[in-house]
Amino acid sequence: MTRILVLYYSSYGHVRALAHAEAEGARSVPGSHVDIRRVPETVPDHIRQKAGFAEDDTPVAAPADLESYDAIIFGTPTLFGMMAGQMKSFLDQAGGLWARNALVGKVAAVFASTGSQHGGHEATLLSTQIPLQHFGMLIAGMPYSFAGQTTAEGIVGGAPYGAGTIAGADGARAPSEVDLAGARFQGTHVARIAKRLAGANLHEEAA
Known part of the structure; x- marks a missing residue:
């Protein structure tokens, strides 16, 4: 079995929705075992409640877990043009x-949710890939064989660097x-x- 982890942080549920779609796509490939996990929250509960953060009962991952997977798909919201601090931490x-x-x-692959089309969407996808390359991971984007990203009809998230909304x-x-x-x-x-x-x-190994 090929082991794949979809690892994300989500404040309001957008990234979580994309995470489940990523997992659905990965599971469609025979022989794939897919887990969905989130990174730990760092925002205090009273601030989360005041800001209206969505509840999320997805199991939390630990950094040591990453070694057990053949592929990891990282999802993050865009905060000031970069990945969320929770993911960076x-x-x-x-x-x-x-x-x-x-x-x-x-x-490794990256997907993201951003508040506006010009609010750092592509910057987040690209800059999140930087630490993954320091780890020696092989980056997979979202090639143009997914024709949906070229449509001009309405707002579309994602880029050749990864999926998004x-x-x-x-x-x-x-x-x-x-999306x-x-x-x-x-x-x-x-x-x-x-x-x-x-x-x-x-x-x-067998050779």
């Missing part, structure tokens, strides 16, 4: 994995079907790559 705690080269050669300044816009289709496409894309690499590794 999680990655900052994975120094032990970096020191042991434990993530080298594993597949535009939530609107007030967060009222839910991911569209095109969700992009996430499913990316999940499938990652699972196929991971399966091929896992097969190649098994072949090399």
